[in-house]
Amino acid sequence: MEDRTVILYASVDGQTLKICNKLRDVFKQNKQTVSLFSINNFNDAVTNYDKLIIGASIRYGVHNKKVIDFINTNKKELDTIKTAFFSVNLVARKAEKSTPVTNPYVIKFFKSIDWTPNIVEVFAGKLDYKKYPFFDRIMIQFIMWMTKGPTNTSTEIEYTNWDKVTAFGEQLKNM
Ligand SMILES: Cc1cc2nc3c(=O)[nH]c(=O)nc-3n(C[C@H](O)[C@H](O)[C@H](O)COP(=O)(O)O)c2cc1C
Secondary structure, three states: OOOOEEEEEEOOOOHHHHHHHHHHHHHHHOOOOEEEEEHHHOOOOHHHOOEEEEEEEEEOOEEOHHHHHHHHHHHHHHOOOEEEEEEEEOHHHOHHHOOOOOOHHHHHHHHHOOOOOOEEEEEEOEEEHHHOOHHHHHHHHHHHHHOOOOOOOOOEEEOOOHHHHHHHHHHHHOO
16 A cells, blocks of 8 residues: 655745655655645644654744644654654755754754654755845844855845755655
8 A cells, every 4th residue: 555645844934845845746756645734734643644754944043843842742653653854944055064964953953852753854945035024134144144155135045955855755755
């Protein structure tokens, strides 16, 4: 029987969701169906699935609290199925911080949570100043200045490496 797969996401400006849609396409090309839910709308039992993938973006150093709560609440069930996690952040645009073992947010996340998914990945997100409200724009500008990134507020750059996303999708399919 075909694996039942679900992807859960926490996305504010849509980049994590865009990555999830790409992952879903990889599954679809192989005629496998995947359900996709925002972490806010998922009320199903984890054990109704064979594979569960969670994607979450970083805002001010942390992943969405609902994701953390979900993992803590479902820890026992998650350990009975195949699971994967990926983080989306801007620090990962730097080659030396673009892997699960070198990205500071991923390292910190797994130190703070009692869960070991089968596969972990990290992707660089999107910088789009015009989308950010005043306060966020100033803060991101500051973060970018600190990390030697673009500070011009007309900048719109998608740092996501789509080949890496496709490769991750293939890995998930075969997990
Ligand atoms: C308010 C705000 C705070 C952010 N904080 C961080 C941060 O602390 N570190 C980082 O690497 N990226 C940070 N980012 C960048 C996001 O992780 C990146 O833009 C990502 O693509 C957002 O994904 P989403 O659209 O799915 O939410 C921040 C972005 C915003 C808008």
